[in-house]
Amino acid sequence: xxxxxxxxxxxxxxxxxxxxxxxxxxxxxxxxxxxxxxxxxxxxxxxxxxxxxxxxxxxxxxxxxxxxxxxxxxxxxxxxxxxxxxxxxxxxxxxxxxx
Amino acid sequence: xxxxxxxxxxxxxxxxxxxxxxxxxxxxxxxxxxxxxxxxxxxxxxxxxxxxxxxxxxxxxxxxxxxxxxxxxxxxxxxxxxxxxxxxxxxxxxxxxxxxxxxxxxxxxxxxxxxxxxxxxxxxxxxxxxxxxxxxxxxxxxxxxxxxxxxxxxxxxxxxxxxxxxxxxxxxxxxxxxxxxxxxxxxxxxxxxxxxxxxxxxxxxxxxxxxxxxxxxxxxxxxxxxxxxxxxxxxxxxxxxxxxxxxxxxxxxxxxxxxxxxxxxxxxxxxxxxxxxxxxxxxxxxxxxxxxxxxxxxxxxxxxxxxxxxxxxxxxxxxxxxxxxxxxxxxxxxxxxxxxxxxxxxxxxxxxxxxxxxxxxxxxxxxxxxxxxxxxxxxxxxxxxxxxxxxxxxxxxxxxxxxxxxxxxxxxxxxxxxxxxxxxxxxxxxxxxxxxxxxxxxxxxxxxxxxxxxxxxxxxxxxxxxxxxxxxxxxxxxxxxxxxxxxxxxxxxxxxxxxxxxxxxxxxxxxxxxxxxxxxxxxxxxxxxxxxxxxxxxxxxxxxxxxxxxxxxxxxxxxxxxxxxxxxxxxxxxxxxxxxxxxxxxxxxxxxxxxxxxxxxxxxxxxxxxxxxxxxxxxxxxxxxxxxxxxxxxxxxxxxxxxxxxxxxxxxxxxxxxxxxxxxxxxxxxxxxxxxxxxxxxxxxxxxxxxxxxxxxxxxxxxxxxxxxxxxxxxxxxxxxxxxxxxxxxxxxxxxxxxxxxxxxxxxxxxxxxxxxxxxxxxxxxxxxxxxxxxxxxxxxxxxxxxxxxxxxxxxxxxxxxxxxxxxxxxxxxxxxxxxxxxxxxxxxxxxxxxxxxxxxxxxxxxxxx
Numbered sequence: 049x050x051x052x053x054x055x056x057x058x059x060x061x062x063x064x065x066x067x068x069x070x071x072x073x074x075x076x077x078x079x080x081x082x083x084x085x086x087x088x089x090x091x092x093x094x095x096x097x098x099x100x101x102x103x104x105x106x107x108x109x110x111x112x113x114x115x116x117x118x119x120x121x122x123x124x125x126x127x128x129x130x131x132x133x134x135x136x137x138x139x140x141x142x143x144x145x146x147x
Numbered sequence: 148x149x150x151x152x153x154x155x156x157x158x159x160x161x162x163x164x165x166x167x168x169x170x171x172x173x174x175x176x177x178x179x180x181x182x183x184x185x186x187x188x189x190x191x192x193x194x195x196x197x198x199x200x201x202x203x204x205x206x207x208x209x210x211x212x213x214x215x216x217x218x219x220x221x222x223x224x225x226x227x228x229x230x231x232x233x234x235x236x237x238x239x240x241x242x243x244x245x246x247x248x249x250x251x252x253x254x255x256x257x258x259x260x261x262x263x264x265x266x267x268x269x270x271x272x273x274x275x276x277x278x279x280x281x282x283x284x285x286x287x288x289x290x291x292x293x294x295x296x297x298x299x300x301x302x303x304x305x306x307x308x309x310x311x312x313x314x315x316x317x318x319x320x321x322x323x324x325x326x327x328x329x330x331x332x333x334x335x336x337x338x339x340x341x342x343x344x345x346x347x348x349x350x351x352x353x354x355x356x357x358x359x360x361x362x363x364x365x366x367x368x369x370x371x372x373x374x375x376x377x378x379x380x381x382x383x384x385x386x387x388x389x390x391x392x393x394x395x396x397x398x399x400x401x402x403x404x405x406x407x408x409x410x411x412x413x414x415x416x417x418x419x420x421x422x423x424x425x426x427x428x429x430x431x432x433x434x435x436x437x438x439x440x441x442x443x444x445x446x447x448x449x450x451x452x453x454x455x456x457x458x459x460x461x462x463x464x465x466x467x468x469x470x471x472x473x474x475x476x477x478x479x480x481x482x483x484x485x486x487x488x489x490x491x492x493x494x495x496x497x498x499x500x501x502x503x504x505x506x507x508x509x510x511x512x513x514x515x516x517x518x519x520x521x522x523x524x525x526x527x528x529x530x531x532x533x534x535x536x537x538x539x540x541x542x543x544x545x546x547x548x549x550x551x552x553x554x555x556x557x558x559x560x561x562x563x564x565x566x567x568x569x570x571x572x573x574x575x576x577x578x579x580x581x582x583x584x585x586x587x588x589x590x591x592x593x594x595x596x597x598x599x600x601x602x603x604x605x606x607x608x609x610x611x612x613x614x615x616x617x618x619x620x621x622x623x624x625x626x627x628x629x630x631x632x633x634x635x636x637x638x639x640x641x642x643x644x645x646x647x648x649x650x651x652x653x654x655x656x657x658x659x660x661x662x663x664x665x666x667x668x669x670x671x672x673x674x675x676x677x678x679x680x681x682x683x684x685x686x687x688x689x690x691x692x693x694x695x696x697x698x699x700x701x702x703x704x705x706x707x708x709x710x711x712x713x714x715x716x717x718x719x720x721x722x723x724x725x726x727x728x729x730x731x732x733x734x735x736x737x738x739x740x741x742x743x744x745x746x747x748x749x750x751x752x753x754x755x756x757x758x759x760x761x762x763x764x765x766x767x768x769x770x771x772x773x774x775x776x777x778x779x780x781x782x783x784x785x786x787x788x789x790x791x792x793x794x795x796x797x798x799x800x801x802x803x804x805x806x807x808x809x810x811x812x813x814x815x816x817x818x819x820x821x822x823x824x825x826x827x828x829x830x831x832x833x834x835x836x837x838x839x840x841x842x843x844x845x846x847x848x849x850x851x852x853x854x855x856x857x858x859x860x861x862x863x864x865x866x867x868x869x870x871x872x873x874x875x876x877x878x879x880x881x882x883x884x885x886x887x888x889x890x891x892x893x894x895x896x897x898x899x900x901x902x903x904x905x906x907x908x909x910x911x912x913x914x915x916x917x918x919x920x921x922x923x924x925x926x927x928x929x930x931x932x933x934x935x936x937x938x939x940x941x942x943x944x945x946x947x948x949x950x951x952x953x954x955x956x957x958x959x960x961x962x963x964x965x966x967x968x969x970x971x972x973x974x975x976x977x978x979x980x981x982x983x984x985x986x987x988x989x990x991x992x993x994x995x996x997x
Binding site for chain 2 (some may be wrong): 055057058059061062093096100101104106107108110113115116117135136138139
């Protein structure tokens with residue numbers, strides 16, 4: 049399974065108890081899958097910061113793949129097996145709009 | 148040789164942020180005018196904006212960093228400030244911040260003013276990067292928007308709303324002054340409102356006081372504070388039940404009015420998809436609300452669906468308001484029943500339901516009426532239902548974001564023609580209800596997060612309808628934090644320009660909460676009552692010494708509504724910062740690097756500022772604030788239009804499109820006339836609240852609005868026979884401008900600015916003379932003194948106090964001892980906050996004595 053370098057930013061680092069770690073994920077794992085995995089790994093308070101309701105990610109949560117904005121359905125593993133970097137953060141007070 | 152030039156920039160003396168031109172001669176600012184090149188102000192500027200020169204050159208400006216030497220903190224206690232270097236100051240601040248960042252970032256409490264909006268993005272980005280959720284606008288929200296902005300977002304995808312000034316024929320303002328005072332889009336709205344009145348728009352103002360809007364209105368409707376919902380509900384009863392008027396097409400297609408509601412109050416849902424069902428009268432059976440080519444959707448009747456008896460939400464609304472008769476509302480609001488019936492009839496008639504108009508070749512609905520609400524209706528414990536009930540007036544006649552109706556401030560923007568940016572529009576979310584395309588507060592109005600055990604200072608997690616909570620500065624904050632087991636306490640406060648001693652509630656309570664915070668650092672222009680509690684004061688550059696790439700962003704906060712032009716101006720220094728003053732945004736970036744949170748900050752900035760393509764920030768690279776601003780501008784307007792281009796031109800403008808302004812007809816989104824989601828919210832929040840000792844009243848969570856009394860309505864002691872309220876003085880912004888000598892002079896000439904307005908007949912009955920010194924006392928023993936001004940322009944049962952004056956700091960020699968601090972009469976505790984959105988109640992029963 050490909051490995052990713054995970055960086056948890058802002059309050060997520062406190063909730064997880066670590067700021068950076070490495071994880072192995074399925075080749076087909078998406079950002080949503082990763083968030084679900086992290087919620088299970090780091091417990092209910094962390095999950096509450098990720099999910100607005102069961103299965104629904106907070107609108108103010110952002111994920112980055114190699115520093116680029118990622119959508120929930122984007123795959124997190126790089127093609128070819130090199131470790132991708134994934135950063136996740138919560139941005140309260142955001143303004144929305146995607147283009 | 149004389150150097151003489153005009154510099155385009157942006158005002159910073161209220162959150163109206165009008166575009167300005169500053170005249171500089173030989174390096175000295177000599178005059179400020181409005182910038183006619185920008186839609187934001189269109190060349191107009193109010194007295195505050197003109198007087199900014201006096202703030203810039205105030206001889207009492209803070210010019211060097213200061214450190215407290217007196218460990219004792221209290222109101223009027225001299226901090227014993229000593230001058231220190233920037234390095235010393237930032238070393239100490241960094242050490243304090245690093246400690247709490249390592250221990251628990253939530254121990255940082257971030258506070259900012261609403262006066263200067265340029266600090267909003269840097270402070271929020273810093274807080275997000277640091278990892279603290281504890282951030283607020285020092286009373287902003289509690290007073291002005293937990294309810295009004297929530298409803299504005301739910302129904303108009305916007306922070307606030309105005310009448311479509313160009314086309315509206317009847318506007319009813321409920322405690323609002325849009326176009327007649329300060330605040331959002333102040334100067335443009337003033338001209339638009341004046342033009343509308345000259346064109347023939349009727350303006351009716353419901354308010355305890357006939358001041359800025361009422362004085363120019365066709366009709367003033369005096370009302371007791373906090374009773375707006377009673378009036379609006381009675382008007383709905385007349386419109387829906389007596390007159391039988393509603394816009395069936397709008398309600399069926401643009402709201403949840405046809406959604407079928409079962410006996411439990413919840414939607415009747417499709418078994419397969421979970422989507423709400425509606426009754427299709429053509430097909431003769433229930434269908435999903437989003438069924439293509441849906442036929443005539445029932446708004447009335449009762450139907451057997453999925454084994455239950457279901458009724459359309461609209462039928463429930465119509466039946467619900469039947470109990471709110473005009474006679475019932477008169478007893479609560481003091482507005483005569485006959486007036487209520489007349490206003491309702493006029494509103495329903497002028498709505499011209501079914502009419503259309505062609506604009507730019509497109510046929511659009513024409514509903515030239517608007518019910519507008521703001522601070523007066525919202526500044527209460529019952530703000531949600533007040534604003535909800537008023538908004539339903541717009542909804543039942545279909546006058547929302549259509550020609551002539553109530554317009555949100557720019558909820559749709561398709562961007563500059565060359566780049567398509569900025570771009571945002573509302574979309575359909577869960578159950579087909581509208582999700583805003585852009586927003587300002589920590590979370591969207593809809594969909595609301597599930598309530599959870601609160602872990603923030605405001606207890607906001609349990610009350611997701613609110614923005615800020617009273618417990619940020621309440622008498623009982625420690626008790627409530629203990630009840631909910633908050634696992635930390637604020638240890639460091641980072642303040643930008645706010646003076647929460649004056650802006651939240653009674654100053655004794657706020658002072659006590661500040662005394663408990665071990666370390667406070669404050670960016671200030673002058674030393675205020677708040678600065679007296681600071682451990683370190685950092686000298687800030689004023690808005691005339693600073694730059695900002697986004698003084699009017701987002702457009703839903705502060706850009707003119709209606710057709711016309713989009714304008715994106717910048718702020719730039721008119722003169723360089725004097726002394727050792729520094730721009731707070733640059734200081735924050737230095738703290739970011741000292742703390743080692745640059746990656747977090749840049750990630751947040753990329754998102755928050757929507758930096759794109761080559762203009763994105765690399766996570767690990769330190770950028771000065773000027774470059775971040777440059778990249779933001781280039782992201783939106785192309786590589787040729789960075790900060791240098793904007794410094795030269797000041798503003799970029801382009802025409803608005805009909806689809807942006809009257810977007811409701813073009814977008815397939817619905818809004819809720821029935822708040823089914825409140826049922827689930829109540830079901831989940833109540834057990835958490837009651838398990839931690841909070842009393843709970845389900846009535847605050849009904850899906851349909853009702854009038855709920857404020858604490859002031861429940862005072863039994865007849866000696867307290869007056870309702871006190873405050874209003875925004877157009878001469879001032881919050882407490883900040885009281886120190887400006889030109890505005891002070893204007894205030895001394897104004898009969899209202901520094902006085903207590905009392906109805907003349909009431910005053911005479913109490914044996915009071917105009918100009919007499921009086922004491923106002925609340926049932927809780929809070930007292931303020933001031934000169935009474937007897938006037939016909941205030942409700943006979945009320946006293947009105949303008950602005951946020953009454954300063955006592957020796958460092959404010961102009962402001963000190965002038966005016967009355969109304970907020971000193973307000974309790975800040977759980978009992979005076981809303982149990983649904985945490986809004987603070989700002990009306991208070993009073994007695995007056997010489």
